[in-house]
Amino acid sequence: MNILNRLLCAGLCLVCALPAHAALRVVATTQDLAALAQAVGGDDIRVQYLVPGTRDPHFVSARPSMIRKVYRADLLLAVGAGLEVGWLPALLESARNGAVQPGAPGYLDLSTTVGLLDVPRGPVTRAMGDVHAQGNPHYWLDPRRGLRMARAIAERLTQLDPAQAAGFAQRLAAFEAQMAEALPRWRTALTVLRDQPVISYHTSFRYLADAFGFRIAAQVEPKPGIAPSPAYLARLVQRIRREHIGLLIMEPYYERRSAQYLQAQTGIRVLILPQSVGALPGIETYFDLFERIVAELEKAEREIGQQAASR
Template sequence: MSRIALILVCLALASPALAQQRLQVVTTTTDLRSLTEAVGGNRVAVTSLVPPNFDAEEYQPRPQDVLRLKDARLVVRVGLDYDLWLDRLLAQTGRPEIDRGGPAYVDASFAIAALELRGMSVGPGDGHAHGSGNPHYWLDPGNAEIVTGTIVEALARIDPAGASVYEANRAAFVAKLASKLAGWQARLAPLKAFPLVAYHNSWPYFARRFRLDFAGFIETKPGVPPSPSHLAGIIEMMRARGVRFVVREPHEPDRDVAFVASKAGATVVTLAASVGALPNAVDYISLFDANVDALTKASAAR
């Protein structure tokens, strides 16, 4: 056997052992998985409970999710009432260390300045729980600096030997994100003059960061389909304000979006609100690349 072949065999035999040595981290979403991987590097193995292109607010946990949590060294959630279904799973594991307040539990919304804070009761037919503030904070790339800082602190707490690696990984990621941000802002600057409409209220953090104007939403409330009268009001507003673009996410129903767009003479733009929702949104940074590309292409075509 040649020396190269011997090295390849040794690497193949070592891979399972290396994988087992990695810290098993479970996140609720693909976005948190991507951010944890950016910080953890090859010291972590990260699993997202919600698959790509699923609505995490409507997610129905599966039996295998409990098994994943039983093996987790760290659990990272979105918080702000976005993934309330996680609490039921955590209760089933019998592991207080990964439950709320435990040393292996991370609420990534910690230190995030939440938007749209208002009291809201949620009952049958009331849709999603946005009462603790709009939970889509990861769609402001500036918030990734806060989230990754929270993740670094948690990883270093359970793996002190890797603390310097986690800090270095985060510094490199934040620097790369900062270098991309200026380009994204420049490309989206021409859209500041054009109001948009979206199906679901996922976009206030994205809009604040890039100075975009979301003038209305097709859903009556988050998670509540529109009534005919609401659709009529949206169309009237779009015509009055000259709305040119209607934003939908890939998992959202197309019928109402296509209807209001056709009646108001607007273009439908499909954006990814999470990693994996579009084929080219494969990680946190490419999520914004994909959305900026979609918006700028739609604007150029008008």
């Protein structure tokens, strides 16, 4: 074999040895984080999630299929702030993937990027019954925080796969433009709710209220993660009557009996509101989630206003 052939062969072998550019494998704990990653990553990543939007992310049992997803992941996106504390640490341990362990570049806890509300001042543990021991983890329900999350995801994707930096930046800019167009429109639609007291089942909608200027007066749960007692519900009935609270919002996955009781006693309107991408059919993107929430809230408030006017 002459020198030219040898060089040619070595070159061909090098080409054969190089794999086609592999898309980053991103695994998100929730469908919301997966939707944001998809918006920024597009075809340059492969995204999967562990918990669908139809399920309560506080209480999840780890399944072998989840372990397999984490085992193969290049990047794990977590909500953090204790939301997944009941199941994610065990899952990470079983998956034995060093690339996505906390502290590694392949682990992104988005709670560190958004600024949390309701961070307890004194010591609170899950053992005391409160599943929000580190502050309220439902921050994805604030679209302003959603923008910060998308930026943090884009930054981490770029760090892990610099070759796709231009694509990530371009899609992030498109997402930012879409949100910038929608935010004032959503705010205008929800002016009917401004400063209104609303009851929620869990504290999921705390960030939504913060973003759109309404007030969560009370929760159906006496503490996050704790079901109400009859005595607690009786006090809530008094409060709804005293403060003329017209609307109760709740996630689709909670028991309905408590809300139905409050409705029967006080006439409060109960609105089932999606708390996540995938929580109800037709909500496939982060943008879809807010389009639906805003439309449902606006409709409910108008009907409550009409009822009050006709009395």
